[in-house]
Amino acid sequence: MAKVDMSDRRKFLLSMARSVGLAGIGALVWSSVLEESVHASLLLRPPGALKEEDFLKSCIKCGLCVSACPYDTLKLAAPGDKKPMGTPFFDAREIPCYMCEDIPCVPVCPTGALDESSVSSDGELDINLAQMGVAVVDPYACIAFWGIQCDACYRACPLLDQAIVLEYGRNERTGKHAFLKPVVVPDVCTGCGMCEHACITEKASITILPREVVMGRAGDHYVKGWDKQDQERVKNAKAKITTTEISSKSAIDSLNDESGLY
Numbered sequence: 449m450a451k452v453d454m455s456d457r458r459k460f461l462l463s464m465a466r467s468v469g470l471a472g473i474g475a476l477v478w479s480s481v482l483e484e485s486v487h488a489s490l491l492l493r494p495p496g497a498l499k500e501e502d503f504l505k506s507c508i509k510c511g512l513c514v515s516a517c518p519y520d521t522l523k524l525a526a527p528g529d530k531k532p533m534g535t536p537f538f539d540a541r542e543i544p545c546y547m548c549e550d551i552p553c554v555p556v557c558p559t560g561a562l563d564e565s566s567v568s569s570d571g572e573l574d575i576n577l578a579q580m581g582v583a584v585v586d587p588y589a590c591i592a593f594w595g596i597q598c599d600a601c602y603r604a605c606p607l608l609d610q611a612i613v614l615e616y617g618r619n620e621r622t623g624k625h626a627f628l629k630p631v632v633v634p635d636v637c638t639g640c641g642m643c644e645h646a647c648i649t650e651k652a653s654i655t656i657l658p659r660e661v662v663m664g665r666a667g668d669h670y671v672k673g674w675d676k677q678d679q680e681r682v683k684n685a686k687a688k689i690t691t692t693e694i695s696s697k698s699a700i701d702s703l704n705d706e707s708g709l710y
Contacts, residue, residue: 491537492639492656494522495545495578496554496562499660506561509534513553513562519546522553540581540641540656547575547606547640576607581639581656582663583612583632590653592629595619601630601654604646611637630654634663 489500494513497503513536514522521543525531536553538545551573554562567577583601587593605612610633617627630643632654641656672678 490658490661491531491535492540492581492641492658494536494538494553494562495551495575495580495638496557496564496567497580498561498563500658503561504532504535506559507535508559508561510558511536512556512558516552516556518548518552519543521545538641540639540644541652542645544641544645545578545580545638546642547578547638549573549575551575551578576638578638578640579659581641582634582637582659583639583641583643583654583656584662585630585632586653586655587629589649589651590630591649592627595622595625595627597625597628598648599628599630600646600648601643604642606640606642607636607638612643634659 491500493500493503494517498506509524511524511534514524521538522536523538525533525535525537527533531537551567554564554567554573557564564573566579567573567575569577585601590598592598599614602608602612602614612630612632615627615629615631617629619625619627639656639659643654644652644656647654671682
């Protein structure tokens, strides 16, 4: 029987241990990167922030925007936060953006990661142009949709009766109370988060999410017939038109023809 060289065996075991250790570390790092990526897509950035991919390329994690914020709204992501470390963000439920007119966090950015021009009009800063996110109402959790009178988010909104409006409706269940349902106007909402901060339910029934996460977008092949600029966009476009049996008939003939019903 061949004699086993103990030194070779020891080297083999050490090599195996190192391989297992490195594989374990690699798995942890990879899972951390994936988790960080998921959380990053839901982060709320300061006013004027570039789109997330461009923001992460431009932000040098200097913290100047955080220092400039007078309300301690902005924070820098720390290890364990499951967010891109060192980048600024805010938690609307905890401390919302209080819509400073001079937007002090933006001009101090040295790299343009916070784009001053995106929150400016005619050369003047305008916080109402910010698009930090958009408010989303959960109609199943919001007590206003139950028929209980609450307008906390509506009253907290700095763009009163513009970014959030109240939709009045009859409460058929009671026959005497009215619904006052909050409805968000996405084109006006800045994503400041004051509504989420003010929400009275245990877990906020109105939350701020990044616009690209919640906002739909029609395809380029859809045209707004009432929008001259949109019509101009496709004026010279050539498209193959497919005619079905129904669409080849007039609208009245198609409606009156029972064979055309499905």
